[in-house]
Amino acid sequence: MKDTILEVKDLITTFKVDEGKFRAVDEVNFTVEKGRALGIVGESGCGKSITAMSIMRLIEKHNGIIESGQVIFNGKDLLKLKEIDMNVIRGNEISMIFQEPMIALNPVLKIGNQIGEMLRIHKNITGKENKNRVLEMLKLVGIRKENEIINSYPHQLSGGMCQRVMIAMALSCSPKLLIADEPTTALDVTIQAQILDLINEVKEKLDMSVIFITHDLGVICEVADDVMVMYAGKVVEKASVKEIFDNPLHPYTIGLINSRPENFKRGEKLKCIEGNVPKFSELSAGCEFVDRCYASMDICKNSKPTLKVIKSGHEVRCFKYSE
């Protein structure tokens, strides 16, 4: 039987802009099973980060509003928790790592103190035990000379090392769920591969669940078990990684797969999905993807498709697959 750690139900998050209110996250539904990794993929502006920030309830700080829905984590709806109870969950049971470690790390605090602080606040681990645990975490994320590193400041470390420190911080309280939002985008490919291996390794070791956000399907192949493709705030396709690559259905997913660099031969013109994700003011009355879709039909211009189960474990939002 599947053991669900997180269930997001009908989540709607909006922002107020000059033209009105728009849904950055539009009725999003998904589950994350224990010990599995869900990849969320889509172009810039599709709502990936806002989905993650809504789960963590960090969106109000950015003037976003969670209008409705449920975020059920370990049986509790996080959207109903008091802020003080949410603080116990954040960083402790659900941790997040971001694209830019330099922004997330405190520049005036030594690395050891930053990781130690997490353990002190959330687990009340102090003194010698605290230091030992910090050293253990640094070792876990593959940092050598950990005794030196605890006394360093972030600016003394490379980008890859800072990202490892961020991961050590995120894992220090043994979270049940790790949300990684483009954690390797700012790194070169070799370091990227090492960080992806590391996330896979600790996921297995700690039996942790992971939500991995990226615009790169290559990265999805490396880390995810299941995939959710987002477009203009909506889920357009959901399936296992194998199924998405063997049998992609939504024209947007097919476009993303075809525009992967490994699908090009030398001298060939780069294939890409023409156009851009529509702005709020440009959204059509029909399918949000209609203007960029090679398979669009009349119905797509005026009606919105719903997410349909095509076969067990594979859902798609496209009229092409409605009977």
Ligand SMILES: Nc1ncnc2c1ncn2[C@@H]1O[C@H](COP(=O)(O)OP(=O)(O)OP(=O)(O)O)[C@@H](O)[C@H]1O
């Ligand atoms: N603070 C904000 N105020 C208004 N609109 C916002 C705000 N933050 C994000 N948005 C809008 O919400 C939509 C979703 O943004 P989000 O950051 O989730 O995209 P993303 O999929 O993570 O993209 P990227 O790959 O560039 O990180 C975008 O249209 C974005 O412009």
Ligand SMILES: [Mg+2]
């Ligand atoms: Mg983002």
